[in-house]
């Protein structure tokens with residue numbers, strides 16, 4: 001069905017927009033000129049070699065690092081720089097690469113701490129993670145790495161994110177576990193309408209679930225476009241990783 005906005009040719013207000021974002025540490029700029037425009041339910045894969053600036057982008061979007069330049073806009077409202085509380089209130093939720101779980105608390109308690117009034121119930125959230133549902137009473141420190149990652153994502157979901165930022169969910173996990181987890185990311189975007197920004201080292205798996213992708217190299221966007229296009233042109237990805245500028 002075609003929406004009224006599509007019929008009139010207007011572009012819908014993006015859920016997440018970054019314009020001319022520059023990020024870094026103190027006077028040192030490590031990411032430059034990042035432009036992103038994502039609508040509800042879209043998944044962006046942020047790719048690139050070690051040290052490219054991917055985590056810096058995520059922490060800056062979440063308001064944990066001050067922006068050096070540029071704007072971050074959520075549902076049309078510009079966010080103040082370096083205000084993690086304001087970013088969270090606007091609907092940005094970061095799943096950090098260290099997962100930051102309360103390991104001595106149970107899985108259920110980790111989720112209850114994060115729950116928001118009016119947010120989804122634990123039961124509804126657990127539908128996405130049947131394996132975790134069986135582990136609700138177990139301490140978060142005793143579940144497997146894959147289950148801990150599920151818990152970290154579930155804990156973000158109970159906060160009803162408009163923008164879910166997931167930094168390297170596959171860190172330390174076997175590829176077979178990553179193959180199970182990444183489709184859940186697609187489901188989250190499809191079923192909740194959240195925008196998902198995903199930093200991922202498993203490039204081909206990430207492109208399978210993403211709508212858009214960008215490749216950061218030394219803080220510059222070397223390639224940006226449709227994930228499906230990139231998936232069928234691995235040579236463009238290779239060129240970007242090797243430092244040759246290209247467009248999708």
Ligand SMILES: Nc1ncnc2c1ncn2[C@@H]1O[C@H](COP(=O)(O)OP(=O)(O)OP(=O)(O)O)[C@@H](O)[C@H]1O
Nearest residue numbers: 025028030048049050051052053054055056057168
């Ligand atoms: N706290 C910090 N202070 C100063 N420089 C930092 C800090 N954290 C990261 N950097 C530098 O910023 C650059 C980008 O780092 P970042 O962690 O964002 O890259 P990344 O793409 O996420 O890498 P990886 O894939 O290895 O996690 C690197 O040169 C790094 O040394």
